[in-house]
Amino acid sequence: MSIFARPVPSGTLLIGLTGPIGSGKSTVASVWARSGAGVVEGDGMGRQALLVDAELRRKLAERFGREILDGEGQVIRRKLAEAAFGSADGAADLTRLTFPVLNRLARQGFQKLSKTHSVIVYDAALIFEWGIDGDFDRIVVVTAPYEQLIGRTVKRLGISRRQAEGRLQGQIGIDEKVSRADIVIVNDGSIDELRLKAGEVWEELKMRIM
Numbered sequence: 001m002s003i004f005a006r007p008v009p010s011g012t013l014l015i016g017l018t019g020p021i022g023s024g025k026s027t028v029a030s031v032w033a034r035s036g037a038g039v040v041e042g043d044g045m046g047r048q049a050l051l052v053d054a055e056l057r058r059k060l061a062e063r064f065g066r067e068i069l070d071g072e073g074q075v076i077r078r079k080l081a082e083a084a085f086g087s088a089d090g091a092a093d094l095t096r097l098t099f100p101v102l103n104r105l106a107r108q109g110f111q112k113l114s115k116t117h118s119v120i121v122y123d124a125a126l127i128f129e130w131g132i133d134g135d136f137d138r139i140v141v142v143t144a145p146y147e148q149l150i151g152r153t154v155k156r157l158g159i160s161r162r163q164a165e166g167r168l169q170g171q172i173g174i175d176e177k178v179s180r181a182d183i184v185i186v187n188d189g190s191i192d193e194l195r196l197k198a199g200e201v202w203e204e205l206k207m208r209i210m
Contacts, residue, residue, distance in 0.1 A: 013119045013208055014110075014135070018127040019142035020174050021167050022152035024187040024194050028142055029123040031198035038117030040109040042102070042124030049101040050075045056101050063093055084170075085163065091170030099130055119205065128172045133180060137208070140201065141181035143174055144188055 015037070019025040026041070033039045049056060051074070061069050064083040070076050084094040106122065113120050127133050144152075153164040168174075178184050183201055187194045 011118065012114050013205065014137045015119065015121045015205065016127045016133060016136035016139045017121050017123045017142070018125060018133075018139065019177065020144075020149055020171055021125060022149035022156070022164070023142040023144050024152075024191075025123060025125075025142040027187075027191060027194055028140070028185060028198040028201075029121060031195050032119075032121055032202050035199070035202050036117070037119045037121045037202075038113030039121045039123055040106055040113065042122065042126070045102050045105045045109070045124075046098065047077075048105055049098060050077070053101045056097065059097050060094075063097065064090070081167075082163070085166040088170065091166075095126060095129055099126075125171065128177055128180065138182045138205065139180065140183045140185065140205075141177050142185045142187055143178055144186065146174070148188065149174075 015032075017025050017029055017032075026043075029037075029039050029041065050060075054073075057069065057073065057075055060075060060080060064080060068076055068079045068083055080094075084090040110120055110122075122136070124130075127136075127139065133139050143149075149168065150161060150164045153159070153167060154161055157164070159167075183204070185194070185197050185201060187197075
């Protein structure tokens with residue numbers, strides 16, 4: 001299933017920005033947004049999907065247990081993550097259940113942004129897992145050495161190393177993502193260095209539409 005049946009003008013550049021958890025891709029997305037890109041943010045789409053789609057919440061509770069819901073029937077994201085990322089099957093089922101809703105919301109986001117932007121970026125961790133990488137004009141993968149990915153994930157999410165490793169194992173391998181990318185950004189230094197690299201890639205991408 002594709003996010004795009006090309007719902008944007010043919011002159012619009014569609015960029016898939018992806019990478020493993022802890023890679024820093026959202027920092028790259030923020031640099032590009034300040035430079036003029038329209039950005040649809042995958043985590044934001046995920047939060048919205050859980051809020052607006054009661055049927056999705058029902059299916060998730062059926063698969064992962066009623067304990068992932070609070071007293072008002074809303075998903076407790078931390079508990080959903082703990083339940084889903086405990087096994088490869090759980091991660092796969094989470095992807096399968098959430099993708100159709102994310103698909104719809106992403107299409108809406110792209111259509112809206114295409115009215116005002118010539119470059120649109122989808123910042124999403126699971127572009128390869130969803131099988132939609134072929135829908136983009138360029139795929140940019142942000143990555144980092146394994147220990148840095150783990151350390152950043154533990155610090156940002158406040159989870160254990162085992163849980164962070166489970167998150168990574170629930171995604172396609174880093175080497176495969178890198179091999180399938182058009183452009184790779186290696187985030188193995190400071191945040192300022194990452195921003196500099198992001199700016200350089202942005203200039204490269206702009207050449208595509210000149």
